Amino acid sequence: MFRRGTRRLLQWWKGQQEAAVERKARRTVPASTSEVELVRRRYHESEQRFRALLESLPRVAVQGYDRERRVIYWNEASVRLYGYSAEEAMGQLLEDLIIPEPMRQAVIDAHRAWVDEGQEIPAEELELRHRSGELVPVFSHHVMLGEHTDSPLMFCVDVDLSDQKRAHRDLAFATRFDRLTHLPNREAFETDLDELLDQCRRRGVGLVVLYLDIDHFVEINDALGYAQGDQLLIELTHRLRRQQRATDLMSRVSGDEFVMAFPGVAREQDVLRLVDKVRSAFRSPFALDGSERMVTASLGASVFPEHGMTARELIRNADVAKNRAKLDGRGSLQHFRQHFHDELVRQHRLVERLERAIVNRELHLHYQPQVSVVSGRIENLEALLRWTPLEGEPVSPAEFIPLAERSGLIHQLGDWVMEEACRQQAAWRAAGRVDSRVDINLSGRQVLAPDTLERLEACVARHGLRPQDIGIELTENVLIEADAGILERLRYLYHRGVRIAIDDFGTGYSSLSYLKHFPVTALKIDRAFVRDAPEQPEDRAIMEATIFIGHRLGLEVVAEGVETAEQLALLREMRCDLVQGYLFHPPMPAEDIDRLLVGPGVGHH
Known part of the structure; x- marks a missing residue:
């Protein structure tokens, strides 16, 4: 806008001058003294208005130069842009004042060509010299006044581009580098790695890609705050950089994940040596929030050319190996294996099928009775989710439940289980069946998600059931991870009459203290x-201790996986309350349970 406005202004002034000259030339009689003075006064006023307008453009630097390129005009914006005051600039040569040395002769020649031959200087972006010696990016436009006279004047109109150039640099940095660590981002890393792979091909050498994921980084953020998490990432970046060679590449590809490339490495022992170098960055503790904390990372490795020919393939396969390493525990390393990727693809397709399973009515519940050790009666039923695809074999819950957890589908499946279990229990109640409770399993992700327990209570009420008609089973790890709000909600359900059992007791991070403080009504001994x-005295002692502690705390104790008469005899001797297993009843569809509940000798083995 300033460029267009200034150019029109200069052209207007030039036109005014030329018009005045033309009027003077057309006169055939001498003008009177008063007429001459009037013309001079008007010209002077026009010049003053022109100068005032130029000075009123605060971000447009305007300089005027005579035939010899000496400064005759220097506005306030030029003072700010180039650092010379108007007094210092007046009379100085253009090339001595603001033109960098490599450009001087070209500027002199261009000016002479305009004055002598009428070749205009094109408007363009330039880098001119500040008084300090720094270069200043500008868009420079040039206008020649009186070029057909003996005293031509050249005006340069310069717009400061520093802000735009800075914004472009910032944008270029943001598109290539991570803001926190200043490492290349994933896209830049892929580009650089592809170039490095071309070099490896020409040289006939291998390359290793390592994918690094900080173990339990989210816990650091949650416990200490994001500022401390950022500090850890910065310090880790410094440590990893110290292990790098000049030819190695490194990138922060996501929140707590780094990927590195090491050219010239292919042998197994060389890979292990590199891994040891990377792991050395974690051998000393990190200073976080005024204390020291040991940190570990899981690593995945892929090798060029065996595991991929492109950067994207190698990064993906190292990531697959890293994910497999995380399953092995903190600080683990896995080398890429093709079956890892094949399994990942298979699981991905299985998740896609699971998404459609509810709509296709492929899901259903089986129910396994819990039988009284003393009377043999069926006291409760555990609802167990089953998946029988329209095409193919049934899929084991041990396979699809963890997939549902990782993909987030567990919430949708959990809501379906709640609805179906309550619907079936309401149907049994309406038919006057035995007063057995139906227990459903809630996963950790379900319980930790907002409103899960509220949705369960609403579902029970919607089907006209009592709180004691539906129980819930939780793993002990869920209670350990539950926050105060979830525990308060569990206590509310407990006091309303909902039965809450700890499933697979003794297999997780067991702590007897939560049995005292948490709202628990039953323990289920793991199969x-x-x-x-x-046969095993240690297992027998654990089982006996669990029953004893449960009874002393007033809890019901259920033994899972009872399959032999010897196991049942031992549980009777230990005075276990309920047993569940194939010795009595396998998990069965609702119609089989219905026949079992009304048949003769209900609940007896």
Whole structure:
């Protein structure tokens, strides 16, 4: 806008001058003294208005130069842009004042060509010299006044581009580099790695890509805050950089994930040596929030050319190996194996099928009775989710439940289980069946998600059931991770009459203290202890201790996986309350349970 306005202004002034000259030439009689003075006064006023307008353009630097390129005009914006006051600039040569040395002769020649031959200087972006010696980016436009006279004047109109150039640099940095660590981002890393792979091909050498994921980084952010998490990432970047060679590449590809490339490496022992170098960055503690904390990372490795020919393939396969390493525990390393990727693809397709399973009515519930050790009666039923695709074999819950957890589908599946279990329990109640409770399993992700327990209570009420008609089973790890709000909600359900059991007791991060403080009504002994108890004294002792502690705390104790008469005899001897397993009843569809509940000798083995 300033460029267009200034150019029109200069052209207007030039036109005024030429018009005055033309009027003077047309006169055939001498003008009177008063007429001459009037013309001079008007010209002087026009010049003053022109100068005032130029000075009123605060961001447009305007300089005027005579035939010899000496300064005759220097506005306030030029003072700010180039650092010379008007007094200092007046009479100085253009090339001595603001033109960098490499450009001087070209500027002199261009000016002479305009004055002598009428070749205009094109408007363009330039870098001119500030008084300090720094270069100043400008868009420079040039206007020649009186070029057909003996005293031509050249005006340069310069607009400061520093802000725009800075913004462009910032944008270029943001598109290539991570803001926090200043490492290349994933896109830049891929580009650089592809170039490095071309070099490796020409040289006939290998390359290793390592994918690094900080273990339990989210816990650091949650416990100490994001500022401390950022400080860890910065310090880790410094440590990893110290392990780099000049030819190595490194990138921060996501929140707590880094990827590195090491050319010239292919042998197994060389890869292990590199891994040891990377792991050395974690051998000393990190200073976080005034204390020291040890940190570990899981690593995945892929090798060029065996595991991929492009940067994207190698990064993906190292990532796959890293994800497999995380399953092995903190600080683990896995080398890429093709079956890792094949399994990942298979699981991805299985998740896609699972998404459609509810709509296609492929999901259903089986129910396994819990039987009284004393009377043999069916006291409760555990609802167990089953998946039988329209095409193909049934899929084991041990496979699709963890997939649902990782993909987030567990919430949708959990809501379906709540609805179906309550619907079936309401149907049994309406038919006057035995007063058995139906227990449903809630995963950790379900319980930790907002409103899950509220949705369960609403579902129970919507089907006209009592709180004691539906129980819930939680793993002990869920209670350990639950916050105060979830525990308060569980206590509310507990006091309303909902039965809350700890499933797979003794297999997680067991702590007897939560049995005292948390709203628990029952313990379920994991089948692993029950299976080996007749032959293994250690398992037998654990099972006996669990029953004893549960009873002393007023809790019901259920043994899972009871399959032999020896196991049952041992549980009777230990005075376990309920048993559940194939010795009595396998998980069954609702119609089979219906026949079982109304048949003769209900609940007896």
